[in-house]
Amino acid sequence: MPIRFKALSYIYNKDMPYAHKALDDINLEIREGIVTAIIGETGSGKSTLVEHLNALLLPSEGSLEILDYNLIANQKQKFLKPLRKDVGLVFQFSEYQLFEETILKDVAFGPLNFGFPLEEALKRAAEALKMVDIPEELFSVSPLEISGGQKRRVAIAGIIACDPKIIVLDEPTAGLDPRGAKQIIDLFISLNRKLKKTIIIVSHDNEMVYNYCDETVVLSKGKIRYHGPTLELFADQEKLKEFNMLEPQIVTFRNLLIENGFKVSNEARTLDMLAKEIAGQIRK
Amino acid sequence: MNNLVFGKYIPIDSFMHRLDPRGKLIGLFLMIAAVFVTRSWWVFLGIAVLLAIALLLAKIGIKMIVQSFKPMIVMMIFLFVINSLTIRTGEVLFNIGTYPIYEDAIFNTLFVICRLLLMISITTLLTATTNPLDLTLGIEWILKPLELIRFPTHEVAMMVSIALRFIPTIIEETIRIMNAQKSRGVDFENGRISEKIAAILSLIVPLFSVAFERAYELADAMEARGYVPGAKRTRYRVLKFRFTDFMFIFICALTLALSIASRFVL
Amino acid sequence: MSLIEVKNVSYAYNENKKVIDDVSFNIEQGTYVTIIGHNGSGKSTMAKLIVGLLPVKEGEITVDGITVNEENIGKIRTKMGIVFQNPDNQFIGSTVKDDIAFGLENKQVESKDMEAIVEEYAEKVGLTSFLEYEPQNLSGGQKQRVAIAGILAMRPDIIIFDEATSMLDPKGKKEIKKLMYDLSQDKDITIISITHDIEEVLQSDDCIVLNKGRLFMHEKPDKVFANAEKLREIDLDVPFIEKVREAFRKNKIKLKADDLEGMVKELCRSGSKH
Numbered sequence: 001m002p003i004r005f006k007a008l009s010y011i012y013n014k015d016m017p018y019a020h021k022a023l024d025d026i027n028l029e030i031r032e033g034i035v036t037a038i039i040g041e042t043g044s045g046k047s048t049l050v051e052h053l054n055a056l057l058l059p060s061e062g063s064l065e066i067l068d069y070n071l072i073a074n075q076k077q078k079f080l081k082p083l084r085k086d087v088g089l090v091f092q093f094s095e096y097q098l099f100e101e102t103i104l105k106d107v108a109f110g111p112l113n114f115g116f117p118l119e120e121a122l123k124r125a126a127e128a129l130k131m132v133d134i135p136e137e138l139f140s141v142s143p144l145e146i147s148g149g150q151k152r153r154v155a156i157a158g159i160i161a162c163d164p165k166i167i168v169l170d171e172p173t174a175g176l177d178p179r180g181a182k183q184i185i186d187l188f189i190s191l192n193r194k195l196k197k198t199i200i201i202v203s204h205d206n207e208m209v210y211n212y213c214d215e216t217v218v219l220s221k222g223k224i225r226y227h228g229p230t231l232e233l234f235a236d237q238e239k240l241k242e243f244n245m246l247e248p249q250i251v252t253f254r255n256l257l258i259e260n261g262f263k264v265s266n267e268a269r270t271l272d273m274l275a276k277e278i279a280g281q282i283r284k
Numbered sequence: 285m286n287n288l289v290f291g292k293y294i295p296i297d298s299f300m301h302r303l304d305p306r307g308k309l310i311g312l313f314l315m316i317a318a319v320f321v322t323r324s325w326w327v328f329l330g331i332a333v334l335l336a337i338a339l340l341l342a343k344i345g346i347k348m349i350v351q352s353f354k355p356m357i358v359m360m361i362f363l364f365v366i367n368s369l370t371i372r373t374g375e376v377l378f379n380i381g382t383y384p385i386y387e388d389a390i391f392n393t394l395f396v397i398c399r400l401l402l403m404i405s406i407t408t409l410l411t412a413t414t415n416p417l418d419l420t421l422g423i424e425w426i427l428k429p430l431e432l433i434r435f436p437t438h439e440v441a442m443m444v445s446i447a448l449r450f451i452p453t454i455i456e457e458t459i460r461i462m463n464a465q466k467s468r469g470v471d472f473e474n475g476r477i478s479e480k481i482a483a484i485l486s487l488i489v490p491l492f493s494v495a496f497e498r499a500y501e502l503a504d505a506m507e508a509r510g511y512v513p514g515a516k517r518t519r520y521r522v523l524k525f526r527f528t529d530f531m532f533i534f535i536c537a538l539t540l541a542l543s544i545a546s547r548f549v550l
Numbered sequence: 551m552s553l554i555e556v557k558n559v560s561y562a563y564n565e566n567k568k569v570i571d572d573v574s575f576n577i578e579q580g581t582y583v584t585i586i587g588h589n590g591s592g593k594s595t596m597a598k599l600i601v602g603l604l605p606v607k608e609g610e611i612t613v614d615g616i617t618v619n620e621e622n623i624g625k626i627r628t629k630m631g632i633v634f635q636n637p638d639n640q641f642i643g644s645t646v647k648d649d650i651a652f653g654l655e656n657k658q659v660e661s662k663d664m665e666a667i668v669e670e671y672a673e674k675v676g677l678t679s680f681l682e683y684e685p686q687n688l689s690g691g692q693k694q695r696v697a698i699a700g701i702l703a704m705r706p707d708i709i710i711f712d713e714a715t716s717m718l719d720p721k722g723k724k725e726i727k728k729l730m731y732d733l734s735q736d737k738d739i740t741i742i743s744i745t746h747d748i749e750e751v752l753q754s755d756d757c758i759v760l761n762k763g764r765l766f767m768h769e770k771p772d773k774v775f776a777n778a779e780k781l782r783e784i785d786l787d788v789p790f791i792e793k794v795r796e797a798f799r800k801n802k803i804k805l806k807a808d809d810l811e812g813m814v815k816e817l818c819r820s821g822s823k824h
Contacts (some may be wrong), residue, residue: 041721042689042719042722044691050742085469085680089464091460091463094464096488096493096494097464097468112469113470113471144493148589149589161466162468175717177588177746178787204720221619249790252810254808255812257814260815261818269802271794272800274797274803275365275797278817282803282820296789370734449643452686453638454684455687497639498636501639501640502640504603504634505640506652507603508601508603508655509631509652509704510629517655517656518658518660519661520664520668522662
């Protein structure tokens with residue numbers, strides 16, 4: 001079942017003189033099982049949009065259908081906890097949420113809150129930590145003593161361990177070095193490919209979006225300007241110009257290849273895949 | 285947190301906003317002294333009239349002042365109950381059940397409450413019309429004589445202004461960490477005591493570690509820009525007394541004088 | 551004599567783990583030098599050593615011929631400013647103009663002269679209409695520009711940028727990189743920038759690569775990236791064109807061109823040969 005925003009608006013400081021409409025009549029369907037990117041300039045409403053997905057914010061107008069839940073404006077909500085278990089939200093600079101004495105305990109914190117028995121919570125925590133590449137000898141170390149990139153991965157493990165059906169990441173690679181960023185991108189791609197998780201990712205990194213995200217939503221001033229296949233968005237020069245987006249270099253390269261008579265499939269969105277396809281054609 | 289009115293600065297331009305913060309601070313002390321010294325309803329009325337004029341000059345609606353009373357309601361009720369139980373002078377006005385309520389209990393309490401409300405209104409007026417930074421400068425100036433006994437007024441003022449500067453940042457941070465923990469299943473509103481404690485820890489620990497990190501980085505940034513604690517510095521913001529400031533202080537002083545006089549005359 | 555000379559410097563936070571290990575390099579007056587390396591390579595420690603926020607225990611650093619140590623630190627601080635990574639944690643004043651004035655107050659500039667200086671440098675970073683703004687109403691890029699104005703107002707010879715763009719959105723990054731480039735055109739100012747940003751390295755004069763606390767390379771940016779394979783080995787990012795070269799090399803196709811169009815032409819040629 002897709003995630004459905006229906007005529008959803010969100011107003012900060014409602015009924016105050018300085019009220020501010022951060023989301024304006026959003027109608028949007030996000031498909032299950034794919035990677036969707038949400039892009040837009042700072043202040044376009046991206047974070048407000050994703051904070052609705054696990055009911056940290058409730059719609060001021062309209063409604064949101066997600067999994068079996070239906071969040072309707074001005075209605076009391078009772079099932080927040082199960083919803084938050086099913087929709088994991090990884091915040092920007094998520095390393096700042098770590099607080100337990102050991103890494104393992106910190107990752108088990110979420111599962112325990114969501115009612116998993118202690119033993120199972122610890123087992124899930126250990127599995128999640130393995131997935132994010134944290135070696136076992138670090139499990140009993142304080143989460144405040146590891147490097148920034150490791151902290152970020154521990155924070156993500158804290159969400160994965162709750163076994164959410166949908167994982168939402170708000171600029172998960174901001175402030176990391178290229179190696180740290182790559183590890184995190186690889187991680188959420190494998191979550192999608194292997195475990196069929198629905199991934200929603202807020203990002204400023206257009207090249208990453210092009211490489212890995214199936215669909216893209218462009219937000220501007222609280223309104224949706226585009227929603228569709230990522231490939232189509234980046235193939236449309238006029239749209240890129242309209243949204244004030246730079247064409248990623250990989251798109252430039254891909255277009256050059258096509259202009260020069262090479263055949264490029266829709267799947268070839270990373271350099272490695274492009275090179276493979278082109279090499280195949282040259283050798284023939 | 286946005287509903288808290290007491291102590292909030294309203295960034296507009298008005299006659300009251302333009303007054304020198306030192307003058308306003310002195311005025312505040314004089315007026316509060318006047319409210320405390322007097323035992324006369326007439327003086328209260330006079331001060332209330334002055335306050336109304338100041339509010340008009342400050343372009344601040346009466347609504348904000350009334351809102352600033354809200355947190356005091358519990359205390360007022362408490363006062364009423366205590367006074368009704370303890371004060372047993374004057375005539376009996378009425379009975380609650382079999383318990384007699386005396387005239388003095390009612391009037392004394394009303395008087396104390398009026399005193400409190402006036403004090404809050406005066407303070408709210410000061411903070412609403414004075415930029416926190418200017419207020420710090422004013423406080424620093426007033427504390428200046430303490431430097432004779434080696435009190436570090438300048439450092440204290442610097443600390444206060446940095447604290448004020450970081451309040452909005454820390455509030456933002458708190459909301460962000462709360463949201464992150466809510467996403468991990470923490471319920472800040474409901475739950476047993478043990479769950480509440482865990483919830484609060486999950487907020488406090490990260491908040492402290494962020495605050496410390498900020499503090500270290502800020503210290504580095506200050507040091508790198510040539511700040512040495514205790515060293516001589518010049519000031520970008522310079523305060524200047526003008527004629528209106530003296531007039532303002534004069535009016536406040538006059539009020540205090542009349543208030544003192546009221547104890548002997550009325 | 552070079553403006554900054556780093557001679558055999560080592561540094562360890564705890565006894566047994568050296569973060570900086572016997573590093574030497576010189577930086578010339580008026581140049582724009584970038585320092586790259588993955589997290590934990592010692593980049594930020596190096597910056598802190600140069601500005602004296604950490605004490606030099608082994609080796610020597612001189613700035614304009616003066617040894618960086620506790621005794622000289624006051625003299626050296628007047629020569630340089632540092633822009634840090636987190637825009638919020640270096641905003642000291644309550645408003646833009648108060649923040650720009652902060653360093654001037656420390657320098658004991660006369661109060662009456664400050665207004666003009668504050669306005670001059672606010673204009674230089676394009677924030678004239680934001681003088682009264684408080685930090686919570688500014689974007690990350692704008693806050694970094696305030697920090698830069700505050701440092702420029704102190705008329706330093708050297709400005710160090712410690713990952714000053716890494717927490718900004720693309721718009722903020724672009725703003726600050728442009729400003730850094732403009733500043734680098736003023737040959738009275740020497741710029742040292744610690745960064746992950748390839749584009750920024752390409753706009754600098756020289757690039758120092760650190761790896762595990764050691765000096766890995768010190769070359770012109772194009773020379774540094776000509777060693778793309780070596781950089782990839784130590785997990786550093788390389789320009790897109792080098793990534794293309796690498797992707798095709800994995801498929802046993804060697805590309806020699808220096809731009810994308812050249813590469814596509816090469817591919818066409820080898821395609822028609824077969």
